[in-house]
Amino acid sequence: MPDGISEGEMLSRIRQARLDKLEELRARGVEPFAYSYGVTHLATPSAAEFEALGEGRGGEIAGRWAGRMVALRSHGGSSFADLEDHTGRLQAHFRRNVLGEELYSLIPLLDLGDWIGVEGALFRTRAGEVTIGATDLALLCKSLRPLPFGKVAQDAESGAAVTHSGLSDREARYRQRYTDLAVHPERREVFRARASVVSAIRAFLDGLGYLEVETPVLQPLYGGATARPFQTHHHALDRTLYLRIADELYLKRLIVGGMHRVYEIAKDFRNEGIDRYHNPEFTMLECYQAFADYETMMGLVEQLVLEAATAAGCGEELSYQGSRIHLATPFQRISFVGSLAEAIGADPITAPLSDLRASAEALGARDLAAADRGKLLDKLFGLAVQPALLQPTFVVNYPAFLSPLAKEKRGAPGVTERFELFAAGQEIANAFSEQNDPIAQRTALEEQAALRAAGDLEAHAVDEDYLMALEYGLPPTGGVGIGIDRLVMLLTDQPSIRDVIIFPTLRSP
RNA sequence: GAGCCGGUAGCUCAGUUGGCAGAGCAACGGACUUUUAAUCCGUAGGUCCUGGGUUCGAUUCCCAGCCGGCUCACCA
Numbered sequence: 128m129p130d131g132i133s134e135g136e137m138l139s140r141i142r143q144a145r146l147d148k149l150e151e152l153r154a155r156g157v158e159p160f161a162y163s164y165g166v167t168h169l170a171t172p173s174a175a176e177f178e179a180l181g182e183g184r185g186g187e188i189a190g191r192w193a194g195r196m197v198a199l200r201s202h203g204g205s206s207f208a209d210l211e212d213h214t215g216r217l218q219a220h221f222r223r224n225v226l227g228e229e230l231y232s233l234i235p236l237l238d239l240g241d242w243i244g245v246e247g248a249l250f251r252t253r254a255g256e257v258t259i260g261a262t263d264l265a266l267l268c269k270s271l272r273p274l275p276f277g278k279v280a281q282d283a284e285s286g287a288a289v290t291h292s293g294l295s296d297r298e299a300r301y302r303q304r305y306t307d308l309a310v311h312p313e314r315r316e317v318f319r320a321r322a323s324v325v326s327a328i329r330a331f332l333d334g335l336g337y338l339e340v341e342t343p344v345l346q347p348l349y350g351g352a353t354a355r356p357f358q359t360h361h362h363a364l365d366r367t368l369y370l371r372i373a374d375e376l377y378l379k380r381l382i383v384g385g386m387h388r389v390y391e392i393a394k395d396f397r398n399e400g401i402d403r404y405h406n407p408e409f410t411m412l413e414c415y416q417a418f419a420d421y422e423t424m425m426g427l428v429e430q431l432v433l434e435a436a437t438a439a440g441c442g443e444e445l446s447y448q449g450s451r452i453h454l455a456t457p458f459q460r461i462s463f464v465g466s467l468a469e470a471i472g473a474d475p476i477t478a479p480l481s482d483l484r485a486s487a488e489a490l491g492a493r494d495l496a497a498a499d500r501g502k503l504l505d506k507l508f509g510l511a512v513q514p515a516l517l518q519p520t521f522v523v524n525y526p527a528f529l530s531p532l533a534k535e536k537r538g539a540p541g542v543t544e545r546f547e548l549f550a551a552g553q554e555i556a557n558a559f560s561e562q563n564d565p566i567a568q569r570t571a572l573e574e575q576a577a578l579r580a581a582g583d584l585e586a587h588a589v590d591e592d593y594l595m596a597l598e599y600g601l602p603p604t605g606g607v608g609i610g611i612d613r614l615v616m617l618l619t620d621q622p623s624i625r626d627v628i629i630f631p632t633l634r635s636p
Numbered sequence: 637g638a639g640c641c642g643g644u645a646g647c648u649c650a651g652u653u654g655g656c657a658g659a660g661c662a663a664c665g666g667a668c669u670u671u672u673a674a675u676c677c678g679u680a681g682g683u684c685c686u687g688g689g690u691u692c693g694a695u696u697c698c699c700a701g702c703c704g705g706c707u708c709a710c711c712a
Contacts, residue, residue: 205669
């Protein structure tokens with residue numbers, strides 16, 4: 128290989144054949160890597176326009192289309208190419224006696240994957256397909272490597288669909304996302320839906336008077352969630368900084384400052400395991416509203432999920448991995464403590480730790496020797512209750528010791544004004560009436576700090592600056608965090624978080 | 637981190653009870669001016685993930701490693 132990359136002989140030969148074509152094109156005065164092309168029409172909209180015009184008037188739709196050539200069927204003096212742009216595919220028809228010998232003879236020098244521009248007018252072929260009758264052809268970019276375009280054929284005997292090629296190797300799909308996207312338009316659609324969801328959320332919150340803000344990614348102390356952080360070092364300041372695990376404490380400082388409704392949609396980073404529901408960097412929406420409580424935020428979340436579903440192109444009824452999900456509001460509510468008590472047949476708050484441990488082990492949990500009540504309840508909930516929460520469900524009444532940043536529930540000591548939203552067995556959102564009593568907050572954080580001192584790397588630190596902010600006065604505030612990746616998974620029916628994160632974290636090759 | 641499964645042509649996969657490595661699509665040459673899985677004729681293409689070991693001989697068996705998937709652990 129000229130570039131020294133060790134590759135298979137076949138790939139090398141395919142690539143060499145394309146390099147030879149490149150030389151041939153240049154010899155003919157054709158630049159294979161163009162600077163621009165004046166596109167006037169898009170594939171799918173122009174075909175729809177053609178259909179709307181009625182027969183005999185297709186020639187009125189004339190101009191220039193550009194896209195990647197994804198199929199080529201050559202018949203000697205006449206050739207058909209499938210052009211794909213971001214709206215879809217459109218066939219182009221090239222004829223020797225229309226293009227002329229010189230231009231037509233470029234067609235054998237084209238390859239699948241090349242970007243081309245086609246000038247002409249739409250017509251309908253005998254076979255009924257809307258097609259560009261090409262009067263000019265421009266090469267916009269020569270592709271040197273073969274893309275694995277798939278073909279779906281019918282097996283002659285069984286009639287079953289047989290897929291040829293395509294890119295199904297998951298590693299290749301994630302590592303070379305550009306290839307995955309290039310040959311699978313439906314995967315581009317997932318990311319388009321994701322963008323629509325995020326835009327809709329912004330529009331929804333902006334419409335409610337929320338202000339979008341940006342808070343630090345690099346933080347001297349990490350907080351707002353229980354998770355292990357990524358750690359880095361600032362050389363000039365010679366100090367350790369952490370990549371944020373949550374935005375929460377900064378956003379609430381802004382509420383102290385009088386910015387009554389704020390939100391942030393941003394990456395958080397958690398140094399934990401990777402699986403189909405977890406990526407080390409992931410996108411979180413957090414929003415905080417002054418004078419609101421968790422009940423207010425519940426209504427906000429219901430509306431927001433419906434807005435997001437609309438943006439993603441699904442209605443209130445959707446299918447996730449074969450299950451029917453109904454997004455109709457109000458979402459069901461269950462009690463954390465109550466549902467857990469029912470599931471394990473004991474009171475989660477008063478049952479001896481040994482009983483809880485035994486229940487958890489009976490459900491398959493391991494390594495529980497050091498687990499305190501909080502960890503055991505969390506584990507038990509995850510095993511015994513959560514998987515059954517298929518339909519959107521607000522879980523309320525979380526124990527206070529699991530929720531150091533939430534206010535105690537009115538009239539119910541020991542539990543907090545907190546909810547989590549679950550759907551398809553996964554946590555989607557987490558919200559509280561935010562703790563605004565600086566004394567109570569200090570007590571809760573100091574309890575966390577004690578756990579931390581005892582070796583719990585996920586426990587909160589005491590953030591003195593945050594406590595100082597609270598002493599200046601945090602008005603009653605409702606706050607919610609929503610995992611955007613998981614919401615998009617749900618709304619686009621994708622099985623893995625890696626299917627909705629465009630470049631997911633992978634081990635080094 | 638553990639268990640299971642996998643890595644063979646550019647892609648999707650089959651296969652070798654240990655003995656010259658297979659198909660479809662893609663590619664290359666040729667025919668063909670309305671095809672769309674185009675068709676027809678012909679050709680070529682391999683570090684069987686890597687490194688050790690056993691063996692006359694390893695892509696196949698054994699060990700270790702790398703990478704991935706799933707499950708579990710961890711993890712709001």
